[in-house]
Amino acid sequence: MRSEIIITLVGMGIVTYLTRVLFIVGMKGDRLPPFVVRWLSYVPVAVLTAIICPMIAAPEKHLNLTYDNPYLVAGILTTIIAVATKNLVITVIGGMGVILLLKFLVG
Amino acid sequence: MSGPTFDRRQIWKGFAESVPVMVSVFAFGLVYGVLAVQSGLTVLEAFLSCVIVLAGMSQFASLPLFAAGISPLTIIGTTFIINMRHLIMGASIAGKFTERGLFGKAAASYFLIDESFAMATAYAEKKKGGSVRDYMIGSGIAVFAAWNIGTILGALFGNFLGDPKEFGLDFAAAAAFIGLLVPQIRGKGDILVLLIAAALSVGAYLTFEGSWYILITGITASLAGALVTRDEK
Incomplete structure (x- = not known):
């Protein structure tokens, strides 16, 4: 077990617990301003998009928006699977099938 | 005995009514476990991440960062940004707790998870009078158990798979994120944020070193x- 990983995990755990405990203990009947609620509600979409897009649009650290980029094509097809099924496990397995097929076809 | 008292029946009720949720959390854990070991975590580290962090989306997000050897501070900062949504959930559910004890609230906070929050909110809306706090703890224990068992089995299975690239597992993380993102798109505002984030993240990724593009995009x-x-909404 590596200490740097454990330190990182503990740090992740502390900041996560803080996000949970702060308002459960701190709120006394008052509510968050609607603007803040709206902002925070958009964070997961923003973060997930930020993780996905560079992975599929620039897999070799330069922009490649052509059909030669298997990650982009697979990303689009996987999105279609996700919209159709709304099921994480099917989406992951389907996505892996698509990328394997593309790599096999493209070589 | 001094200290807070928890209503065991309420905890059990929260647990029992969350069994259907456990199925999807378990499957989610399987995927996380496989990806965790493919990203370089050991089975034990993958298990510890579930106990210490207990927040699936941020744990998923940390995997490509662990794999790339990104600095701990960036991973911790990214985790905080992703989990800021707990603030809204905490503010909302706190208004439904009737108990005042600090320790009880602090203990319940650990079990504030997307799924247990949804279960406890639904329970509170039925106005049956039982403790919402203890119901959420029970539901959280169910999610905790399913998440950990799924992760351990997934991690053990992932160890048997060889080279990630051979099985398309290098793309599996992207597919998992797509599978997490799509159900979050519920309105025009979400589509707008998605489009802004898409352009901004790719631009920032190509411009800056490291993984700051996730934090920058997540906030802006x-x-x-x-x-x-x-x-x-």
């Missing part, structure tokens, strides 16, 4: 969305 794209839209 969501803020831009909140400034442009009005309440729709």
Whole structure:
């Protein structure tokens, strides 16, 4: 077990617990301003998009928006699977099938 | 005995009614476990991440960062940004707790998870009078158990798979994120944030070193969305 990983995990755990405990203990009947609620509600979409897009649009650290980029094509097809099924496990397995097929076809 | 008293029946009720949720959390854990070991974590580290962090989306997000050897501070910062949504959930559920004890609230906070929050909120809306706090703890224990068992089995299985690239597992993380993102798109505001985040993240990724593009985009794209839209949810 590596200490740097454990330190990182503990740090992740502390900041996560803080996000949970702060308002459960701190709120006394008052509510968050609607603007803040709206902002925070958009964070997961923003973060997930930020993780996905560079992975599929620039897999070799330069922009490649052509059909030669298997990650982009697979990303689009996987999105279609996700919209159709709304099921994480099917989406992951389907996505892996698509990328394997593309790599096999493209070589 | 001094200290807070928990209503065991309520905890059990929260647990029992969350069994259907456990199925999807378990499957989610399997995927996380496989990806965790493919990203370089050991089975034990993958298990510890579930106990210490217990927040699936941020644990998923940390995997490509662990794999790339990104600095702990960036991973911790990214985790905080992703989990800021707990603030809203905490503010909302706190108004439904009747107990005042600090320790009880602090213990319940550990079990504030997307799924247990949804279960406890639904329970509170039925106004049956039982403890919402203890119901959420029970539901959280169910999620905790399913998440850990799924992760351990997934991690053990992932160890048997060889080279990630041979099985398309290098793309599996992207597919998992797509599978997590799509159900979150519920309105025009979400689509707007998605488009802003797409352009911003790719631009920032190509411009800056390291993984700051996730943090930068996470904060600014969501803020831009909140400034442009009005309440729709």
